């Protein structure tokens with residue numbers, strides 16, 4: 001894996017986040033390089049610039065390297081992108097006081113004069129991002145979008161036109177193209193969240209545009225809902241919660257439990273929080289806060305006082321476009337670290353991912369709770385620390 005980014009006289013050392021991980025993935029791609037090359041060829045001078053979907057900060061670091069006072073609005077939904085960008089700025093001795101961080105729900109706090117964007121995989125999310133831009137951009141503002149050439153077609157250019165303004169694509173370089181889209185100055189209405197029900201458990205679910213399983217219940221989550229663990233759980237973490245479906249069901253089953261919902265996606269956290277209220281899950285007989293919502297990379301920043309007796313997890317098997325099991329690894333390791341002695345990690349996974357091998361290695365035990373042709377539900381228990389208990 002290379003970490004040396006070198007484009008148009010800009011030299012950087014870039015890592016993914018977390019920097020140490022069980023994967024060999026690079027922190028940027030050719031579309032990042034193409035965007036920077038394109039901008040340099042245009043002899044772009046510093047102006048208020050929005051950077052959207054910058055995976056681990058390649059674009060943000062490049063502009064800051066060119067001019068460390070370049071005013072940037074950096075919009076990301078992923079905590080790992082924000083942490084990765086900050087890590088890479090620091091590693092390259094670059095400041096971050098030129099940056100205003102923005103989420104993917106609120107309108108940008110200022111009107112940018114230029115927008116640089118990486119094309120997201122989820123086109124509903126793209127449409128939502130463009131609609132939000134259409135509400136703030138002045139007519140004639142240029143939006144450059146870096147993407148793999150194979151992702152660019154007539155339908156995509158039409159979608160850009162429909163949601164922001166006319167768009168054309170550059171020639172191909174390193175199998176990528178840069179789209180130039182010019183804002184037409186017409187503000188589009190923002191899309192409503194999508195909603196579906198799980199009637200057998202009386203749950204209503206609302207999803208923002210970048211939330212996993214936006215249109216219907218995931219089949220992995222379905223088998224998890226049908227095979228929830230048994231016990232007297234008081235502190236439960238829904239790790240990688242998405243819209244919160246697993247944690248919501250857990251609260252129905254264990255009304256005395258306090259829940260922690262954790263996700264890398266800020267929209268997921270907002271949806272889970274909303275769904276908690278929508279389903280009125282607070283137990284009136286229990287005092288204090290019953291649900292906390294954490295925008296975080298796995299359990300990195302969960303308070304030390306939280307010692308769950310149950311962690312529910314339907315792990316992701318990709319990060320952006322890359323297929324990887326390193327996040328599942330990190331989730332299992334974090335669960336072991338944070339569980340109370342005797343606490344349980346309850347996991348659903350695609351059979352072929354062989355999570356039982358990882359869980360056996362990490363927890364030294366693993367039980368199959370249920371399975372069907374495609375999915376398996378596994379449970380691993382944190383063994384009582386004998387050294388500690390005999391102290």
Ligand SMILES: C[S@@+](CC[C@H](N)C(=O)[O-])C[C@H]1O[C@@H](n2cnc3c(N)ncnc32)[C@H](O)[C@@H]1O
Pocket residue numbers: 080212213218220221239240241242243244245246262263264265268296297298314315316317327
């Ligand atoms: C397979 S989905 C499961 C969502 C939900 N629990 C369900 O069962 O429908 C995996 C979730 O993990 C989240 N995720 C990915 N990387 C993460 C990370 N590093 N830390 C926390 N959550 C992460 C994704 O945003 C996604 O919501």
